Amino acid sequence: MKSLALKYALFAVAATVANLAAQRSVLAINNGTTYFLIALAIGTGVGLVVKYVLDSLWIFNQFDKDINKNARRFVLYTTTGVLTTAIFWASEAFFWFTTGNQTMREIGAIGGLAIGYIIKFWLDRRYVFTSLSPQPDLATPESP
Numbered sequence: 779m780k781s782l783a784l785k786y787a788l789f790a791v792a793a794t795v796a797n798l799a800a801q802r803s804v805l806a807i808n809n810g811t812t813y814f815l816i817a818l819a820i821g822t823g824v825g826l827v828v829k830y831v832l833d834s835l836w837i838f839n840q841f842d843k844d845i846n847k848n849a850r851r852f853v854l855y856t857t858t859g860v861l862t863t864a865i866f867w868a869s870e871a872f873f874w875f876t877t878g879n880q881t882m883r884e885i886g887a888i889g890g891l892a893i894g895y896i897i898k899f900w901l902d903r904r905y906v907f908t909s910l911s912p913q914p915d916l917a918t919p920e921s922p
Contacts, residue, residue: 782837789832790895797825797891798884805880814874822863825891830855838907851906858901862894869893 804817830852834841842848866887873879873886 786833786837786895786899789829789837790891792832793825793829793895794888794891796828797821798887800824801887809880818867818870822866826856826859829895833902834907838902840907840909854906855902858905859894859898862898862901865894865897866890 798821800823801817801821804813804820807813831841833855834848834851840851842851867890869890870883870887874883877883
């Protein structure tokens with residue numbers, strides 16, 4: 779259980795880094811409002827793909843080589859991310875628009891993503907990665 783929680787946390791960090799790196803590359807061109815919104819969308823897309831691949835391969839063990847099955851699962855995965863993305867975007871936008879500071883924007887993004895990833899695990903486990911045996915509960919301690 780603890781190793782699963784650690785893997786999930788590390789993968790959340792990896793997706794967050796990929797997301798913020800993509801955003802930084804866009805904001806390096808221009809950091810105006812329009813580019814902020816473009817950066818938010820591109821970063822979200824990059825983070826989504828990174829997290830899906832990592833989760834499906836090493837958290838839920840359900841990455842399918844059949845492109846159609848994988849595509850259907852990715853659509854479900856993306857759908858469960860709508861609420862969590864709204865949390866992330868609201869947090870990052872709040873920090874960005876109230877301070878205008880890149881560091882504070884990233885702090886808002888990290889906070890929003892952390893909250894979102896916790897919620898997303900439970901949604902994905904219940905609605906997306908359901909075809910195999912039930913996955914372990916990250917909140918339940920291991921038996922000795």
